[in-house]
Structure formats: structure tokens, C-alpha cells
Amino acid sequence: MSKLCWIDVRGLSGIRAAVLEEAIHQRVDAVLADDIAALIDLPPTIRKVLYPAGDLPADLTGVDVVIVDPDTHGHPAELAGRHPDTEFGRYVEIVDAATLDLACVAARSDRWCLLHFKDPTKIPLEIVIAASAGASGSMITTVADVEEAEIVFGVLEHGSDGVMLAPAEVGQTTALVRAATDQLAHLDLVELEVVRTAHVGMGERACVDTCTYFGKDEGILVGSHSKGMVLCVSETHPLPYMPTRPFRVNAGAIHSYTLSVGGRTNYLSELMAGSKVLAVDVKGRARAVTVGRVKIESRPLISIDAVAADGTEVNLILQDDWHVRVLGPGGAVLNSTELRPGDRLLGYLPVADRHVGHPISEFCLEK
Template identity: 70%
Template sequence: PLEIVIAAAADADGAIITMAKNTEEAAVIFGCLQLGSDGVLMPGRSVGDATALKATAAGGTGELLLVELEVTAVSHIGMGERACVDTCSYLGKDEGILVGSHSKGMILCVSETHPLPYMPTRPFRVNAGAIHSYTLADEGRTRYLSELRAGSKVMAVDTKGRTRTVAVGRVKIETRPLISIDAVAAG
């Protein structure tokens, strides 16, 4: 396995270049032992493959311009189905996913990294919102929370706008009291 090759070559001269069939395989190769291969050789089969490989090599990270919003109304709307998104990654203290009723306007819902007296922190979990809500998935696409499944990819975002793609481990949907939050940006 590649993990053994990378571990054995840790202090050796030279570089490990690994063949990949596609960008999904390249992402696995770059992530092995959190070090990855020194390089990936991948055949280009369609337009955009080189750009996709470059983004994969960079870790898929990017930045979003986040703006501060003013909350103009909060109202209880009764009981409904809420999606709780458990990711396969630890999320940072001020990191979560963007969630909203509109694909062009979302609110950052941070993970359960802030301690509460009645439960332990779960830094992989985001209590995201009602199942009709959108979130940002991989490649900047939007997905309904109700569409997410184990293996889906979502965009994790921190309060500085730094992004990374994380895998969903499961989505727990439960009946909970829901609130509606209205917010606007200045200007």
C-alpha cells in the first residue's frame, strides 16, 4: 500500500510520484499519512482535468468573502425536521457549514466546538437547520440538506472565509422546534 511506501521513504532522497486515474483517486493519494505523495501523474481525459488536479493538490482550499449580517427578525415557526450533519473531519472552533433558504445568501452554522454544560463537544457535527435549507457542496454547488448522504462532500468554512471540502459521515434528521432567522447585509 502507498502508506507503507510513503512511511519507508520519509527521509530518503528523491520523490514519490504516483499514478492516479482521476481526481478522486488523486485526493486519496495526496492525503495518505497526512503527507501524501510528492506528486501525482494523471492522464487528462477531458477539458478541466488539469485544473481539477491542481485544486486537488492544493487541498481544495479557497476563500469566500463573508459579510457580517444584521439580524432583523427571529421567529418560532413550530416543529419540523432538522438536519444534523456529522462530517468525517474535525472542524475548527469557528468552522462549520453555510446554510440558508436561498442559494445566494447563507448563514455560517458553526460546529459543536463551543462547550455546553449539558453535553460534550462534538467538533465533527453541525446542527445545520431545516431539511429544505441549502448548503454549499463541493465545486461550489448547492445541495439541500435533505439530499446529503454518507460520502457526500460539503464545504467547511471558518469565520475568516477559509474553505475546505469535507466528507459527510451521516445526516441525522430529527423533529425539533425550528426558528426562522431573517438577516440583511449592510448597504
């Protein structure tokens, strides 16, 4: 699942052609323009959205959605009755309590609503999202940049259905689509069979403290090799000698890979406050979370070797202590020092090798 990405090409001059080419390549959901001519050559995979600069054209052939100002063009429901082959929505600029009420009405009743919030606070957006709960229409919020889009996607945990960005340069559309896709992903987890464990002496391990609570069946994927990782559980489960820390994963030795956003990997050692990692549950549902702190300390270590059904070998080196745990099938919480050959773990097998964290198809031997 991903959020909707609309690209606004109004006012773009020198870079319009390049932005449209990038939008087509990235398969954005919609392009918005103020004249039909700018939309004609777009492929059918992209929704063509018109926001007329003046009067509503009599002929809307080739336009999928028309965004209107009701005071200028008429009410969306009335216009939809006159143009049954076209969807209509309304534009609302939220500047005060009265326009906030209009936005709530639009979000509840219209097929589309395009919202622009004058002030930087996200409280009005929270109110509109809450007011539109259960509505069948889609709410698109204008954003100034990709960073704001990431925030809008997460407001009230649900976020706006989508965002609209007017790119200032080529590359921003790609970043926007990546940010939208990273909100919620799905990974195909596999079962791994433990083949051996070994105490390997002292080393540095990293605890990854995030800015969010993990669920009881969530953790992060960690492994010594880029082609195989184990799901390390967060500290959400009670321990006899210390309080739970449901924001933390005792993740493993500092050389280990973990999965980040956009298909990238990071070494645990390079994570820092503000980094992004994927929180993954036992069903493979993944979400991006922000790192608040990484604690690296010297501890005894244990090496765990496991194998997937296809023969892929996976290694994970953890702190050698009973309270450090991993997840097994069905959400079983397994103490790392009690693992024995034949025990089953949950893991993930990325299909590509890595170069500076990016997936790439090349020969790479890890052992």
C-alpha cells in the first residue's frame, strides 16, 4: 500500500517536460494542470486532473478529474450530474475556522478534495482527517516539499490519502514516490532452521532505540550478510530483571546489516538519531520508523547460523545473553542463548547484493 502522489505542473516552464517525463517513469497517480493541452499526451496509467484557471471548459474530453472552486465553477455534485464521464472534486484553502469547516464537509462528501493549509501547523489537517473517517472519497493535501509530504503521510497515523507537489527541480518526483511507497510495505518472510550456535567472545553490539512503540510481534531485520536476515524482536515482552523498553531492539553486532527505507540496508554502526529503519511484524508488514538513539557497548557475543528452505545460509551475531530475543513462526519469542539446531526462526532473504547499501545485481561472495 502507498499514498497517492499528484504532481502539479502549473507554473512550470523550463523543467515542465522533464518533470512530466519523470512523472510518467515513476508512475505517479495524477498530474494536475490548468489547461487540457498539458494533459492530452499523458498515458492512461496517469490520472489527468484539470484545475481550470478561468471558466470551466464545455468539452472535458480526455480529463479524468476536475477540481473546482464552488464559488467560481459550481458545486462538484451538480457538475458531476452534467458531466457523467468525469469525476469532480473541490479545492479548499484552509485559513480560518470557517474554511476548516468547509474542508471537513468536502472530505466527508466529495469524491475528491484538494486541500491547501495556509499555516504550517498540522492541527487543522488532523481535524479534517478525523472528520473524514469512513468517507469514500480521497483527500489530497498540497505540500511544499518531500519532507513535508512525509509528515503529512503520518498525521494521526492515517495521514492524508495523498499529496500534491509542484516540483522545484527534477528528482523531487522520484523522492516523493519513494516516500509514499515507504509508508507501508510488505516483505515476504521465510522460515529459517537453526543449524548451530557458538559463543564467539567479546565485541560491540548495538541497541537501536526508536521514536515509536513496537508491537509485540514487531522488530527489525538484522543479519551478518546482505542476503539473509533474522527478525530480532523489540523489548516489548516482560523480563524478570529489567523493565520493558518497547521502543528498543537489541539488534546485534555493529557490523550487521539492517533493512532501511527504499530497499536500502545500513550497518548498525552507521545508524544515528534521525536515521530510518523498517519495523517489521511476523506477517511481513513493514513501516518506516525513526531512530532516536543507538547504544553501542562492548558485550559477549553469540553467533547463530541458520538455513532457509532454498539453502540460503544466514548468520546473526547477537549479545550473548538470555534476555536478547528473536522471533519465530507465529510470533514465538525465542531467547537467543536457548536456541538449538532444528529451532525455527523468521527471516528475510533480499534478492540483490549491496553496494554502499543499495541493491545491485553483481557477483558478491559473503561468508
